Amino acid sequence: MARYELVKRSVALITLTNPPVNALSSAVRHAIAKSMECALSDPKVTAVVICGENGSFCGGADIREFAGPLKGPPLVPLLDAIEAGEKPVVAAIEGVALGGGFELALVCHYRIAHSKARLGLPEVTLGILPAAGGTQRLPRLIGISAALELITTGRHISAQEALKLGIVDQVTEQNACEVAVEFALRAVAKPLLSRRVSMPCKPREIRSAAVMGIKRECLHGHEQDLGMVPSLGTMGRGIAVCLARVGISVIAVESENKLLETGRQMVIGMLERDAKRRGVSASLNLLKFTISLQDLKDVNLVIEAVFEDMALKKRVFQELSKVCRPATLFCTNTSGLDVDALAGVTDRPHLVVGMHFFSPAHVMKLLEVVCGPRSSSETIATAMSLGKRMGKVRVAVGNCPGFVGNRMLKPYIDQATFLLEEGDFGFAMGVFRMSDLAGLDVGWRVWKESGLTGSDVDPENPPRRRQGRRYCPIPDMVCEKGRFGQKTGRGWYMYDKRGGTNAKPDPLIQILLETYRSKYGIQPHNISNQEIIERCLFALANEGFRILEDGIAARPEDIDVIYLFGYGFPRHRGGPMFYASMVGLERVLERLEHYHQAHPDVPHLKPSPLLKKLVACGSPPVQKWREHIKTMHSHL
Numbered sequence: 001m002a003r004y005e006l007v008k009r010s011v012a013l014i015t016l017t018n019p020p021v022n023a024l025s026s027a028v029r030h031a032i033a034k035s036m037e038c039a040l041s042d043p044k045v046t047a048v049v050i051c052g053e054n055g056s057f058c059g060g061a062d063i064r065e066f067a068g069p070l071k072g073p074p075l076v077p078l079l080d081a082i083e084a085g086e087k088p089v090v091a092a093i094e095g096v097a098l099g100g101g102f103e104l105a106l107v108c109h110y111r112i113a114h115s116k117a118r119l120g121l122p123e124v125t126l127g128i129l130p131a132a133g134g135t136q137r138l139p140r141l142i143g144i145s146a147a148l149e150l151i152t153t154g155r156h157i158s159a160q161e162a163l164k165l166g167i168v169d170q171v172t173e174q175n176a177c178e179v180a181v182e183f184a185l186r187a188v189a190k191p192l193l194s195r196r197v198s199m200p201c202k203p204r205e206i207r208s209a210a211v212m213g214i215k216r217e218c219l220h221g222h223e224q225d226l227g228m229v230p231s232l233g234t235m236g237r238g239i240a241v242c243l244a245r246v247g248i249s250v251i252a253v254e255s256e257n258k259l260l261e262t263g264r265q266m267v268i269g270m271l272e273r274d275a276k277r278r279g280v281s282a283s284l285n286l287l288k289f290t291i292s293l294q295d296l297k298d299v300n301l302v303i304e305a306v307f308e309d310m311a312l313k314k315r316v317f318q319e320l321s322k323v324c325r326p327a328t329l330f331c332t333n334t335s336g337l338d339v340d341a342l343a344g345v346t347d348r349p350h351l352v353v354g355m356h357f358f359s360p361a362h363v364m365k366l367l368e369v370v371c372g373p374r375s376s377s378e379t380i381a382t383a384m385s386l387g388k389r390m391g392k393v394r395v396a397v398g399n400c401p402g403f404v405g406n407r408m409l410k411p412y413i414d415q416a417t418f419l420l421e422e423g424d425f426g427f428a429m430g431v432f433r434m435s436d437l438a439g440l441d442v443g444w445r446v447w448k449e450s451g452l453t454g455s456d457v458d459p460e461n462p463p464r465r466r467q468g469r470r471y472c473p474i475p476d477m478v479c480e481k482g483r484f485g486q487k488t489g490r491g492w493y494m495y496d497k498r499g500g501t502n503a504k505p506d507p508l509i510q511i512l513l514e515t516y517r518s519k520y521g522i523q524p525h526n527i528s529n530q531e532i533i534e535r536c537l538f539a540l541a542n543e544g545f546r547i548l549e550d551g552i553a554a555r556p557e558d559i560d561v562i563y564l565f566g567y568g569f570p571r572h573r574g575g576p577m578f579y580a581s582m583v584g585l586e587r588v589l590e591r592l593e594h595y596h597q598a599h600p601d602v603p604h605l606k607p608s609p610l611l612k613k614l615v616a617c618g619s620p621p622v623q624k625w626r627e628h629i630k631t632m633h634s635h636l
């Protein structure tokens with residue numbers, strides 16, 4: 001009822017042999033149990049592959065036994081034991097994996113499917129529900145709504161759909177069993193914890209953390225000697241305070257004694273004020289300040305908060321890989337850089353995750369936890385749990401430039417800038433105040449890096465167009481004058497001093513605009529409040545739809561949480577996605593089509609396919625949108 005053999009000298013191959021579809025008869029269950037015992041106890045065996053004879057994995061319960069009394073070993077403990085085993089088990093799925101057969105595949109640590117295979121839980125069609133763990137494991141693997149749909153319809157899905165949903169790890173045109181054996185050999189050294197679908201991934205307990213920052217001014221120094229330049233900047237200070245006030249020991253890294261003392265005083269001052277406000281004593285004994293990276297050798301976790309520069313961050317991570325214990329988690333506080341590229345320079349890509357704090361980090365509630373493709377479930381769970389302990393509102397997001405919040409900001413700011421170019425300066429200035437607060441140089445640097453502006457770009461050839469689309473150079477012109485926002489006392493507005501918050505309109509900006517418009521022959525016209533709101537907010541929501549399509553956010557509610565807690569979106573509007581649904585998706589679509597027709601060189605105004613699809617499906621409420629999204633990120 002199951003054949004057991006050793007292949008490639010170290011892989012136990014268990015072949016179910018119960019024609020015609022290798023259903024789980026009592027004899028088959030018995031044979032699987034025996035074979036697994038052999039495989040797990042034999043020191044020669046390093047991995048296991050389970051497959052079915054004659055091109056069929058397993059058709060589920062053996063319907064020929066339905067009439068008689070239940071006999072043989074129960075299935076659930078057998079499946080639990082396979083999943084809990086310490087050797088990787090790979091399911092090689094050819095033909096069908098249905099009902100109990102699918103549940104058998106779900107307890108394997110990896111699943112390889114032949115391109116013609118079909119998978120499903122057809123129990124409802126027999127008037128029963130999956131009862132061997134499928135109702136628990138499948139939602140954990142692919143999310144509740146997708147799992148519910150499969151469980152309640154009993155629908156068979158193709159191997160390709162299973163791959164998209166994250167049920168199988170690989171689809172092959174070749175012999176699935178042979179592919180699975182090779183796969184199993186490669187899986188031998190990999191950790192199994194995150195592959196056990198039923199076991200919720202436990203976050204690690206973090207007792208000690210290090211926070212390291214590097215000031216921009218130290219960039220040049222850093223090129224010679226990393227150990228000499230770390231410096232506790234604004235973000236680093238805020239993060240250190242967040243950690244210490246919830247009882248985590250913190251080592252804050254500085255570059256030199258003078259900076260160390262300044263940073264120390266600032267962090268202690270912040271903690272003391274915070275403790276006074278909360279009527280508790282400040283946990284100063286948890287803090288250690290150092291200029292030596294060697295002091296980080298025993299910490300559980302490092303939060304790197306250096307200047308937003310990929311090359312610099314890479315060097316920091318390379319250095320940390322040498323200093324820290326192999327199990328130490330590495331978190332990067334970045335507002336949009338590629339977390340996976342950073343993971344790639346370390347000796348532990350699965351232990352690297354993004355933690356995007358918002359400034360000031362000890363005040364702002366939002367934390368984007370950025371899941372790289374190689375971040376392990378345990379790493380993500382630890383970052384989420386640490387964020388919770390720090391009192392943050394956490395949202396797990398995918399890895400793409402700008403993640404969710406800042407990626408959506410681009411079309412929003414673009415629209416505001418185009419409106420500035422086209423029309424009257426007197427409209428609501430939320431975007432420009434915010435940019436002044438965040439620092440105009442941040443976006444300027446990103447645009448330079450992406451080749452949109454800079455000394456290599458000819459601004460007149462063609463004017464006001466870059467990379468095939470409309471471009472407004474006014475923000476560059478503001479930056480070129482050294483106006484970086486509040487921190488320089490000048491930006492889109494003028495402030496009474498550097499770092500001041502009292503924004504006043506600046507006649508110089510008005511002159512700059514007038515000169516610019518006359519140079520390019522732009523006739524300013526009045527722009528209605530409605531157009532301003534529609535172009536800015538609908539472009540923002542439109543990018544949100546694209547983010548959902550790309551699987552960068554798991555649900556529209558996550559995008560709304562990010563905008564409410566990180567970007568000051570008005571609470572009573574519920575967030576950009578909820579706002580779009582309140583306005584009415586048909587209306588949003590119709591207005592975006594209208595504006596895109598008027599501005600065909602602005603791709604962000606082109607309605608996203610998901611928005612069109614939702615409208616075509618009758619504009620379902622926000623909580624139903626997920627059902628219309630094909631791509632699901634299995635991590636989120």
Ligand SMILES: CCCCCC/C=C/CC(=O)SCCNC(=O)CCNC(=O)[C@H](O)C(C)(C)COP(=O)(O)OP(=O)(O)OC[C@H]1O[C@@H](n2cnc3c(N)ncnc32)[C@H](O)[C@@H]1OP(=O)(O)O
Pocket residue numbers: 020021023024059060061062063064070073074075096098099100101122123126130131132
């Ligand atoms: C402690 C108790 C253990 C419980 C185990 C856990 C419980 C789980 C619950 C379930 O698994 S419920 C789901 C049970 N499985 C099914 O409902 C699948 C039903 N079968 C099909 O959908 C189709 O047969 C198929 C597998 C998709 C193949 O379709 P195809 O059109 O290619 O061929 P058929 O002519 O339909 O079938 C060929 C042949 O196979 C026999 N057969 C199919 N399924 C089973 C089965 N589960 N058990 C035994 N035999 C099965 C079918 O009767 C045909 O046989 P025949 O002799 O050629 O007529």
